[in-house]
Amino acid sequence: MLFCPSNQKVNITSNPINQTVINQTAGMTSLNVFTIFLHGLFSTIGIVENLLIVGVVGFYVRRSVISIWILNLAASDLLATASLPFFTLYMARGNTWTMGPTFCRIHSSVFFLNMFVSGFLLAAISMDRCLMVLRPVWAQNHRSIHLVRKICGVIWVLAVICTVPFYMFRDTIPLPTGHILCYYNYAQFLPSEPYNLESLCKQRKEGLAFMRLFLAFLIPLLIIILSYAAVNVSLARRGCRRPFRFVRLVVAVVVSFVLCWAPYHFFIIAEVMAPSGDRLQTLAAKALPVAATIGFLNSVLNPVLYVFSCPDLCSKIRHSLGAVMESVLAEDLAELARRRSTARSSINTSEIVLRHKNSIPVPMEEQEHTETVSN
Template sequence: MGWASPEWSSWSTGKRWTLATGWRSLLPPACSSHTARLRAESRPPMANASLRLLCPVLEQMSRLQAHGNSSLRYMDHASVTLHGLVALLGLVENALIVFVVGCRMRQTVVTTWALHLALSDLLASASLPFFTYFLAVGHSWELGPAFCKLYSSVFFLNMFASGFLLSTISLDRCVRVVYPVWAQNHRSVGAARRVCAALWAVALLNTAPYFVFRDTIPRRDGRTMCYYDVLALAPGGDPAATCGRRQAALAGSKFLLAFVLPLGDIAASHAVLSARLRRRPQAGLRPGRFACLVAAAVAAFALCWGPYHAFSLLEARAHVVPALRPLAWRGLPYVTSLAFINSVVNPLLYVLTCPDVGRKLRRSLRAVLESVLVDDGEAGSRRRRSSPGVTAAASSPSLSSAGRCALLRWLRGPAALGSDGPRSTSG
């Protein structure tokens, strides 16, 4: 397990260590402590028994000791409890959404987008218990390198898939308004499913580097980290420079592809849609409940993932500026937890954007989702059909038919009226 393993510890307490201890005992205390500090600072990254090359940041992180403050331990217990509750809530919420939308509702383009977004959130919620266990055992990864890679890959897969799906939903609504004829001929459930499959493939492709470079790294206090080991493949001539370049590439690529580009696409789609509706306002294209749901989901995505990307860029910069490392290490666990919360917030938005929540929840969750996952035009037509004017217009054919019968009787003249008279009086 590297230089933190019990074998290395027992070997290091042998004769060589005894001689070194005896040599240090001949020195004054100040000189002895200064020598120990110099040796610790000058220790090369390749310091473990397997001669594993580590980045300077990883080498410094591996020397950090577990805190022994009782108040901090209390905060750890509260954090574990909170993460456990969030994981349970996210699993139940997203599983219900996937079941109802996928198995109990008529499949449309809108429900297809919602189903895949809920699947992405369900994956993230399923990985949260592993992060909770990491916190519960003292910030140590005890599940092995395979689960380390899998857990991290699911986290980043959700990050990319959520951004891609939200941008596609906004683009779909824009295309449906700007090019209605094309959308009428090509916008189908099958096409939406193919687009979702392509988005998942692109998200998996972008997740591959994090699967490759994620690994377990032992600490000197016996704990284990699940972190980037960017020197695992082709470390190059200058390990420190290689670490900085690769860490910056990872942080910059996920910031651009999973945050900036989706939000830019959403903003551009909204601008085009607003400009078109201002030039040609149509009652049937007013923002409906699904548009409000998308706007709320985009806001939650930006608020939950924005701090994570900011600290990720700060962490990459810390490879060059060591003074930033303590700030990045303190903040990353909190912003990672905030990113996980996004998967729990999305199902709540389905309910909060639905009118008459209490009444419909008493009926079924399906009633709530059916009132929200509707295109804007279809929602407008539903409102018109349910309005009193539409009801009166629907009853007008029966009134006009009665009027035609009276007109025919009048044209037949008195004979027709007389023939009708005895029957009417005999009753």
Template sequence: AKQCFTLDKMSCRTPNESMTFSINQTQYTPNLNSLDLFLISLHGIVSIIGIVENLLILAVVGFYIRRSIISTWILNLAASDLLTSAFLPFFTLYMAQGNNWILGKTFCRIYSSIFFFNMHFSGFLLAAISLDRCLVVVRPVWAQNYRSIKGVKRICAGIWMLAIICIIPFFLFRDIIKVGDGRNLCYYNYALYPPSDLNNLQALCKQRKEILAFTKFLLAFLIPLLIIIFSYLAVNSSLARRGCRRGPLRLVRLVTFFLCWAPYQLFIIMEVMAPNKHPVKKFTEKALPVAATIAFLNATLNPILYVFSCNDLRMKIRHSFGAVMERVLSPASITHPSSSRSPMCLCATFVWVGAGMSRWMGTTGGRRLPRATGPPAGRGRHPPSQGGQAVRRRQASRR
């Protein structure tokens, strides 16, 4: 949507100024262009795919695969991506309304915090996964002795807590800002919570804006990116010394992380540093919604890069889907109305079948055992009769 105001003025507004500014506010009617419609459609598609992918991963990996270090990493990543995908429709609604927020101040803060939480959590967790893989390849003896599921769970819990702490400023400085064309923006307001000895509000807002932008850039993007690059180079160097070849998937993950988050982070830095009314600032204000859409793609691409790229996981997911469909479409479920499944029942059936198939896969190695065509060895075709048992007892007593 077109913006006829500067974000700097909007992000440094006291409550009294917002109230005065909105006296002549008119009813806003969205005027969407082709780019807006494309982004809205893309958001809807990304949201649906992200929810389905990450729900599937949580069900299959959580109930269908034996707990391991890798599955623990994947479960935590899928939980964060599912949270982001579930809140993406609200951002889509915001764009469909022409950047007019209609869901209240509290939910504005929650929805924005979820986006920034995923930004920090994904960076921290992907860096931890890269370091873990690096240790396995470069220091295999150390990894064998000290890596454990309990240790990974503690690391993941620490990452969750660290990401929550990092988004506290973004939660506190999010506000509903009323503008003259009738819109309610869900945006930063750095004028909130001013100190008692404040002399220059604009300077305070600029300082807070720069601190948050550079802190977010360093913690959520640059430091994780450097760790991922270092791990990638260390693994490749170690494998090259052993004469082993490394597949391109690790490089694809690195490039995907960079392409998803770099545009948003760089545009934020440019928007903070550019002077008011500068062409760069105007460009970044228009480009930020597109960059945010690209960043949301990360929640959809992570399952493909970290889960569905594994042949074993793909096979197990395919088996679990087949089991669910066989159960739902079985003659018993069609004949008896009570066998019909609601969405909640289908989810429960999916989990139950996944758990059962996990045991089945563990005992058969993933291959269906051939059905026996005859009686077990050493037995007759029919159960022994009572008369036959009496004869054998008399023979045993004579001996």
């Protein structure tokens, strides 16, 4: 989707992929409706799930290395799912962005931030497991909550740095149809020396695509595979066949990560590498919104995996929800009791005032006047 605005002397409709995107804004197809439905469903479920995980792990689970890993994964997923309602609204309006260029950049950057944080964290967790099995003495002496917090901080900083180019080249792009896209505008930050705009846009597009593929997917996946291969070999030599519960959890999360993000990266690279106007390029452009939706699904699946892999976490969630409901009910009952008490106090006060008025003695002058009249 090579967008070089017309004020840069490049017609955005000249590229077949650009024309595909423009055509997608013309009307609502059944695929668009289905994608919008999935986005709305994923955003609702994902926000609730990840809020529960962040709340329970953050406030009810004792601090440990494992809880810090899970807390950071859940925080990243919460950011991603919290941005979904805005993307759902964007798609429901026929791919028309109405919230300004700044929020367009921020909203899109959250998607890529989650992509990088998830990949980096899973790679770090895999290396952590590997060190625990291969170097248990070193892990016992150096593996601490403080160290893991620092590592998570570095991961978030690196992910933000990797997200900066995607923030810079995101923009709102007016189309001849009247729609406003929130998409890449590669014709920004142009060099001072002579250049070919179309070639420059293509280079930037390819650079960002391969940056995502390698830094957010292939390199973390390679680290994960090598780490768990080393763990399995070491455990097999020791005769340990049963994996740790947390190892099973991480394997499930990694499988979810690969299955959810592989289609997105495949179609991104297919769009970049296929010849202009090729059927594969057109197919990739049409499939990318669905592939991005599947990528968001990863943020919805992770909390489910945490709960099913950690029975203790499930019980803590139930306990936390019960505690919250008890607190809410207690506040409501206290408020109701306070109102009833206030109402009763008002009634009692009114009765006392009435009784007081009825019991006021008649003055002597009035009694004498009454007696005189009666005589």
